[in-house]
Amino acid sequence: xxxxxxxxxxxxxxxxxxxxxxxxxxxxxxxxxxxxxxxxxxxxxxxxxxxxxxxxxxxxxxxxxxxxxxxxxxxxxxxxxxxxxxxxxxxxxxxxxxxxxxxxxxxxxxxxxxxxxxxxxxxxxxxxxxxxxxxxxxxxxxxxxxxxxxxxxxxxxxxxxxxxxxxxxxxxxxxxxxxxxxxxxxxxxxxxxxxxxxxxxxxxxxxxxxxxxxxxxxxxxxxxxxxxxxxxxxxxxxxxxxxxxxxxxxxxxxxxxxxxxxxxxxxxxxxxxxxxxxxxxxxxxxxxx
Ligand SMILES: Cc1cc2nc3c(=O)[nH]c(=O)nc-3n(C[C@H](O)[C@H](O)[C@H](O)COP(=O)(O)OP(=O)(O)OC[C@H]3O[C@@H](n4cnc5c(N)ncnc54)[C@H](O)[C@@H]3O)c2cc1C
Numbered sequence: 001x002x003x004x005x006x007x008x009x010x011x012x013x014x015x016x017x018x019x020x021x022x023x024x025x026x027x028x029x030x031x032x033x034x035x036x037x038x039x040x041x042x043x044x045x046x047x048x049x050x051x052x053x054x055x056x057x058x059x060x061x062x063x064x065x066x067x068x069x070x071x072x073x074x075x076x077x078x079x080x081x082x083x084x085x086x087x088x089x090x091x092x093x094x095x096x097x098x099x100x101x102x103x104x105x106x107x108x109x110x111x112x113x114x115x116x117x118x119x120x121x122x123x124x125x126x127x128x129x130x131x132x133x134x135x136x137x138x139x140x141x142x143x144x145x146x147x148x149x150x151x152x153x154x155x156x157x158x159x160x161x162x163x164x165x166x167x168x169x170x171x172x173x174x175x176x177x178x179x180x181x182x183x184x185x186x187x188x189x190x191x192x193x194x195x196x197x198x199x200x201x202x203x204x205x206x207x208x209x210x211x212x213x214x215x216x217x218x219x220x221x222x223x224x225x226x227x228x229x230x231x232x233x234x235x236x237x238x239x240x241x242x243x244x245x246x247x248x249x250x251x252x253x254x255x256x257x258x259x260x261x262x263x264x265x266x267x268x269x270x271x272x273x274x275x276x277x278x279x280x281x282x283x284x285x286x287x288x289x
Contacts, residue, residue, distance in 0.1 A: 003041035007050035014057050014166060018141050021164035024050045030166055031055075032074060035102070035110035036118045054166060065090050069132075069173040074114070074166065078107035090174045091132060093199055096183040097124040103191040117167045119152075119159050122193040122219040124185070125170075126153065130224035131199050131216035134172045140165045153223040179203040180285030182278035185218060186270055188261065194218045195262045198274035202282040208238045210283065213246055215275055220256045220267060227253045229275065238283040247276035 007024070011017040021028050027049030031037050040046040054060065054074060061075040065086040072081060072094075081087060081098045088095040101107055101115065101124050115125045116136060129136075129149045136147050138161050147160065154160050161167070175181065185197025197218030203211050213229040232246040256267035 001042055001044055003038075004044060004047040006041070006048055008053065009050060010053045010056050012056045012058075014060075014139055014168070017052055017054055017057055017166055018139060018164050020050070020052050021166070022141055024052070028052055028164075030117070032114035032117075033077065033110035035106045036114065036120070057166075060168060063087055067174060069134075069171055070094060072112050072170050072172070074111060074168050076112055078102070078110050078112055078115070079104070081112050082107065091172045092175060093128050093132060093181045093183060093201075094172060096181065097128045097199060100124050100183065100185050100194070100197065113167050113170050116152075116170050117159065117161075119154075119157050119223070121156050121222055121224065124183075124194075124197065124199075124218060126224045127197070127199055127216040127218050128183075129170060129172065130226050131201065131214065132172045132175075133226075134170060136170045137168045138165050139168050144168065146171075149224065156222050175201070175289075176203060178205065178286055178289060179212075180282040180287070180289060182281040182285070184274055184278050186274070196220060196256075196267050196270035196274065198271065198278050200275065200278040200282050202238070202279055202286050204238050204283065204286045208287055209235050210238065210241055213279055215250060215279070217254060217271055217274075220254050220271060222257075225254075229253075229279070233279070238287055241279075241283060243276045243279045243283075246279050247272035247274075250275040 009020045029048035031051045031053045060073040062073045064071040070087045070091050078101045115123045183199045185194035187194045200215045202213050210233045216226045229246040232249040233241040251272040256264045258264040
């Protein structure tokens with residue numbers, strides 16, 4: 001199908017983008033990579049009156065790495081984050097998760113911030129923003145504000161941001177010391193959206209005993225959730241911890257839906273299996289950090 005007719009604006013500054021969004025009203029939509037928005041238009045599942053293309057707005061295409069974390073601008077493509085060694089050193093989940101986002105052609109154009117703004121519970125980067133305790137910066141005509149991940153995601157494809165607004169960056173805090181990460185997902189074909197995925201962090205003390213084990217899942221809840229699994233493995237050695245018990249605990253904490261691709265029971269089973277596997281890997285990594 002072809003999209004319904006729409007207007008197009010390509011502002012050259014953030015202020016201009018916000019003023020077009022304001023003057024066009026509710027029917028206007030920001031477009032970054034277009035990799036989610038354009039298919040929705042083509043299927044006529046969305047029919048915005050105007051697309052406000054932010055690709056000519058300057059200063060939105062940088063990845064800024066500091067000891068505190070990684071700030072990803074709104075025009076940074078998935079592929080840029082995938083290959084950003086500095087970002088991976090400070091927050092390894094970024095490259096690990098981005099490698100699982102779609103296919104190379106889509107990663108070349110789609111943006112990490114666009115994927116967060118799209119708020120798809122099947123998206124990898126929404127889950128990583130939650131697991132790392134991240135936030136986004138939202139610019140509106142009244143000024144910019146920082147919104148914590150927990151206040152940003154409201155429902156599937158829905159965020160707390162309404163009215164004229166551009167998400168200018170996402171911030172992913174740095175990985176704490178003695179912490180390892182792992183990420184794994186199951187999809188029907190490589191590059192497809194995950195049937196289920198898990199990102200985890202494990203933190204150890206100086207005797208290599210577990211002090212924290214946390215997980216966030218993909219295609220499981222309506223919004224990203226972070227589950228604390230520490231009680232199942234607290235104080236146990238990184239080499240011999242009962243990761244299966246953590247997987248069993250995780251299965252009791254999630255509430256997946258069934259759909260065409262997988263039943264709720266199958267998703268719950270995958271949550272247990274992926275949790276057990278990824279926590280064990282993250283614990284090994286934590287010993288060397
Ligand atoms: C075949 C296919 C497979 C895919 N597989 C996956 C996958 O496995 N995992 C995954 O995570 N994604 C997947 N995607 C989506 C892809 O990752 C997109 O890049 C991403 O979801 C959206 O980024 P975008 O920059 O293309 O956003 P756009 O399509 O431009 O916009 C998406 C939505 O976010 C809003 N938006 C975008 N940027 C901003 C901003 N800066 N401020 C405010 N609102 C904004 C838009 O208004 C729109 O509502 C897939 C896409 C396709 C077509």
